[in-house]
Structure formats: structure tokens, C-alpha cells
Amino acid sequence: MKTRFFSIVIFSLILVGCKETKLIPNKDYLEYQPTEPLPSLKVKIFDKENIVEKEIYWGSIPDSLKRTLLPLQSAQVSIKKMDIDGSIGYLGAGISAERGIYIVTMDYIKYRVEEVFDQGEYIGNGRIGVGLRIEVKVITSKANLNLGSLSALGMAAKMNNLKGDITVDIIGIDSEQITNLLPLSSEIDQTSIQSTLQALASIKTKLWEDETAITPHFLAFQQYYPDKQDEIKEQMLSTSFSKTLSSEIIIHYLKPDGKNENSEHKEKLTQWMNGNVSDSGPGSVTMLIYGDYESLRQKAINDLEIKDNP
């Protein structure tokens, strides 16, 4: 069943194609819009015992449950065109193109949809998940090229109708084997496209293996009305300021004298973050201290046995 699904996904990445060319500004585009992957800390689940919805941290649940909480799978292609003035817009339903600079993004994602409301009104949704993203940046030297499939891009490159680079991002799927499989960025040609697709097919199968770590990210969104992208991103990603006693305790733990960082404590907190939070990269400690993550701070204080003396 999985093999069949992955075959469909790969075919959809290869074969998608269409007809007309129409540039739509980002703010007016109402279809799928990929975004730079951004960390997602919490997820809402239904607590069967207490019959209530509650928020939990992705980092507090096993990878098998994370997979369950990402029930949707999709392969999406979006194409942006860069104008001479530097503005960028999406190609609408059409993916044939005039001469110019294009960014083709092909996503295979396993995700969940989070609805976004503004004062009670539905304004769109965000997609939280993990996946594979192929990004192809090309400069075309001929009009009416099909940019919507990797095979067509490879063919056009072979005929010297375009040139560019292909990059692959593996988002939130991690294991040693996956790192070894990850193809490097390369100039676009049929060989690089073929090797990229082969690597991606292998990586997709690793998604289900027990040793593969799953770290959900905010990957994409879809507006219901024009010009709502900022509100959607803001609601999906930001946290409100919350500096409490637990914040002060952690600040004191990191800087006992109020000025200099205690490297041993910093290392312990970093290791704790690695084991308990899905996103533990630079900036995550500041988010922990000043964001609305009281229960997570309490857990850090308990686990690290930090004394209450800020």
C-alpha cells in the first residue's frame, strides 16, 4: 500500500503540467503557499479520559504518536516568477512560462491542518508536518516552457532552454541513514534530477522507521481571503510574552551572578532541550524563558533539579 502511494507521489511530482501563464502577487494567491520551515512547539490533541481538548508539546510525545498526529499526505507544486523589479508572484493554474527567473517548489509532506481564525472569522489554515522539499531555481531562455514537472525541467535543460540549480530539503525527518541519502545541491540536468528522485524515494520509506526522529514544522499555508498571510503566520508561530517566576529561575540558573553565563548549566539546559523540545536550535532558550511555555519551564526546573533562588 505504501509502495503504491509513494509511486503515486513520485508520478505526481514528475507528471504535473498545465497551460496558461498568469502571475498572481503572493498576497492575493489563495492556493497552497510553501513557506520557510519554522518550528512548531505544541499540538492540540483530544484527551479521551477528561473529554477535553488540550495542548501538548511535540517534544513530549513519541515519534510514533507524532506520525499519527500528521494524518494527511500531499504532493504539491508551486511556481513563483521573479520580475525585473524584484517582485515575486505565483503562477496561477498555468505553469508554462515566459522567459524569466522562476522558483519551482515541489513538496511531499505528511501533515496536519491547523485552522486560523481572526476574531472568529476563518481566514485560512497552516500546515504543520514533515516532508521533502525540492526547490529548483531556473532562468529560462525561451517562452512557453513547462516548469511544472522535474522531467520537463530536465528536458528543457538538456535542450539549453533553461539553466539553474536544484536543492533538496528534508524537513523534520532525521536519522543517520537519511543524512547519508540526502542529495547535494547541483546544477539542473537529467542526471541530477534522476538521482534526486531516487534519493527522495529512499528517504520517504525511512519516514516510517522507528529510529527516524520526527520534528514537525510549519511548512505551508493557504489563505481563504487575500492579504491574510501575515496574520496566518503570526497565529501559527508566535507566542505571547510570559515572564514568570520560572523564567527568573532559569535566567538565574544560566547566569548565577546576573552577568556571566555558567557554561556547565548552559550545556545541561541545551541537552535537556534536545531531549524534550522538538526545536532546540539557536533562539529556543529565549523562547522557553520569555514565551508562553510555563509548563515546559516547570518541567525543565524539575528535571534539572534547579533550585528556586532567583
Add this chain to the structure above:
Amino acid sequence: MSTMREIKDVPDSEVNEVIESFKSEGCVAKKIKQSNGKWTVQATCPDK
């Protein structure tokens, strides 16, 4: 690739402390005034 982080509703008295904290982690941080007088701090942080 970099990661964008954001904390909204930061009081005026705390905004510089939050910015400095992001900077100490290697991020580039800026503050944006909200209509309610508080600040949104946005940080662009490098990957690990």
C-alpha cells in the same frame, strides 16, 4: 536555512532584555511596535 522566531506582547520594560537574549544565542533580533503599545520581537536564528 534560518529559523524565524517571534514573541508578541512584550512590555516596553522587557523588550531590550528579550532582544539581548536572542542575540546571545546568535540570532538577529528586531522589535516592532504594536498598536497596543507593546512590542513584537522577531528574531532570525541560524540553524544548529
